[in-house]
């Protein structure tokens with residue numbers, strides 16, 4: 001097969017470095033960063049622009065269908081559990097709904113990168129349909145997430161700075177890892193989630209988003225909770241929505257975050273993040289919708305979720321990616337890479 005063409009010249013940086021001391025440039029960079037998910041660091045060999053454009057094509061119908069499918073899965077699972085009630089079935093339902101909530105979060109992530117629709121108003125409307133039920137502001141998430149993409153794993157990456165705490169330091173022993181995940185599964189990570197949401201909301205306000213945009217999600221959250229109480233659905237809402245968020249979703253987001261940016265060599269732009277090749281079980285309940293192809297996403301944030309696997313296969317045909325990218329087969333091996341004496345630090349994936 002013919003090699004995938006790569007552009008001769010590296011893509012120029014769109015914005016100045018933080019080391020630039022020109023104040024005007026710095027101010028422009030802060031403003032523009034809200035609208036750019038382009039990596040600000042040193043570029044690496046890139047695919048040809050025509051190929052990236054082809055991979056980056058937006059499919060609104062695909063986004064809407066996936067959104068509808070996830071809600072169908074959720075409603076169907078609730079109906080089944082109510083109909084054939086059993087404690088074991090309830091546990092399975094919590095896991096299933098938590099995984100579907102994760103799928104909604106991934107749709108929110110795509111909409112944050114403007115991958116839901118060409119029209120930005122429509123894009124944000126569709127994104128809010130995915131994010132509002134998770135009580136996260138799409139706009140607050142986008143602001144933080146773009147800074148993360150531009151300055152990944154540096155002091156200008158708010159996500160990286162926020163995780164400068166003992167629980168996010170690696171390596172960890174098997175026991176420490178197990179306790180961390182068990183705590184999340186028991187709902188102990190919920191406080192951290194609330195703090196994360198409030199911090200993003202505060203950042204949106206302090207970055208001049210204005211009252212309407214800042215108040216949008218708090219108003220939607222109050223509206224959802226009020227509707228639940230007024231219609232007498234507080235108990236089912238707690239069991240089938242709040243419990244999956246506080247348990248399975250919280251644990252899965254922890255696993256994903258560890259896999260994406262921790263316990264890595266970080267000696268090259270392609271080792272600042274990790275791509276995991278998930279098993280079928282992991283695709284279903286831990287990392288749906290190609291979210292595990294994280295290096296590919298950081299290199300090409302314009303590619304929507306449904307083309308990330310194809311993008312991975314194309315990138316594997318380029319020497320730079322095949323030789324440098326940190327690829328791990330399955331999340332169990334990710335945990336092994338988090339140990340003081342890592343097993344298979346880099347798992348060859350071909």
Ligand SMILES: [Zn+2]
Nearest residue numbers: 109145297301
């Ligand atoms: Zn992203």
